Amino acid sequence: MKSHSTDRINTVAILGGGPVASTLATLLARTGRKVGIWHRPRRAPLLVGESLVPAIIPMLRSLGVEEEVRSFSTLKPGATFNLSEQVSFSFFFAQLSGGMPRYAYNVPRDRFDDALVEGARKAGAKVYESAAKVERVPGTDRVRLSDETIEATDGFFSQPPDLIVDATGRVRVLPELLGIPSRRGARQDTALFAHVDKTMLDHAGHVHTTRIDHGWSWRIPLPERVSVGMVLGAEHLAKFGASKEERFDNLLRQDSVLRELAGDANRLTPVMEYTNYQLVSSRVAGPGWALVGDTAGFIDPVFSSGLFIGMHSAFALADTILDGTARAFCRYELEVIHHLDTWHEIVGYFYDGRLFTCFRVGQMLHDHLLVRLSFPHINKHMGRIFSGAASTSPYSLALLRFAMKHGMKDEDPRELMIR
Ligand SMILES: Cc1cc2nc3c(=O)[nH]c(=O)nc-3n(C[C@H](O)[C@H](O)[C@H](O)COP(=O)(O)OP(=O)(O)OC[C@H]3O[C@@H](n4cnc5c(N)ncnc54)[C@H](O)[C@@H]3O)c2cc1C
16 A cells, blocks of 8 residues: 555545535546445435535536536525525525636535436446445555455456545544544534425525524425524423424424424425534545545535535645645645635634624624725635635635624624624
8 A cells, every 4th residue: 555655646536425425436536546446335315515606616617527417406695694684695606707607506415416426437437235344454554455455456457556545424444443533513403404395485495594592493495495594502402392303393483583484384204303513524635545525624514615625635635646645635634724714714604693794793883985996805805715616715814804804893792693
């Protein structure tokens, strides 16, 4: 097994068959690398991650799957945030500047994942519908595929692969095996989610993010249904029932905001529950292995940034593997952790109320000359950050920080914080 020396990396085993695994596999297979995906078929009836940001569209084009994704998805022209009865903001991607596409999609995740894995297969990656057996090399921080896993490839891999990539999402096979610690975020939320037949929407196709009595809720319009999620601190859940179904149904009818928006909705699916998902791995690459997508880290469902961050890391890892040097892997690790930390900061401004207090101040003072001059500029960069286009741009992030520091005027951001 190579240890990220200057040797060319020719053979890659990818664990997991989610969108990030498939993205990486397609990119590498196209360059002639021998790529195997070990994909444990999903058992969950529903998957989260249905709302995309515009910055994913160029990646879908580059993977050659945009037309197919469009055929089964809902066009998403923007995002709406309802913070209180008086405070709502809608962002229309049509206003985005630069070369960024002015739309995104809301996707049924099963079909999205299937389209991407099929793209990888067409590009030449071999897909095994089972989990690979991976072992730690005793006394080291190296890993290897078991002999039986290699034998089961029927000669596709005659030797151990040069690199093993973990893209198993939050299952995190390699970090568990190697005991790699991760940093957990401060929020200990639980997300409950299901599909329902209808809800109120301010704008067709928009993802709606709404502050509720405790926490916040998403509504994602999909073909013939709406995905509804509720994100709240575990301490609030027990009073809504014992099971996740009871809790979801009771929240829909008892929360003072949700019952107005979806009180007469019928649930079409079982309820899924996700807990304690804010997590960043302390290491992202080591000798002969790398982590990518949610396995490297996941921050928060708000702003729909998960798939974008994950697929962005797959593109970065593909470049790293083509480079093959230890320096490139160090750079990859720094970039991935930095990108996750940046989103951590960005979502923090949503939870502590500063982000929308700043927008409200901008609206209230729209006649003020300084605001008239600066607000459109700041607004443009905010839009580019949240669409994913500028979430790595130092200038856009500096403007965001400036606005969060100086843009509150005399308003108390706690009025819009997530309870
Ligand atoms: C509550 C919540 C809401 C979210 N909402 C959004 C959103 O609206 N928009 C968005 O962009 N992101 C959202 N996300 C994040 C998004 O779901 C993830 O970032 C994205 O799915 C990551 O893709 P991935 O390929 O890294 O991992 P996954 O999508 O988790 O894929 C991992 C794959 O690996 C397979 N697997 C697991 N273990 C093994 C094994 N041992 N061997 C082989 N295969 C295995 C799994 O079956 C799965 O197919 C949300 C996340 C949460 C928690």
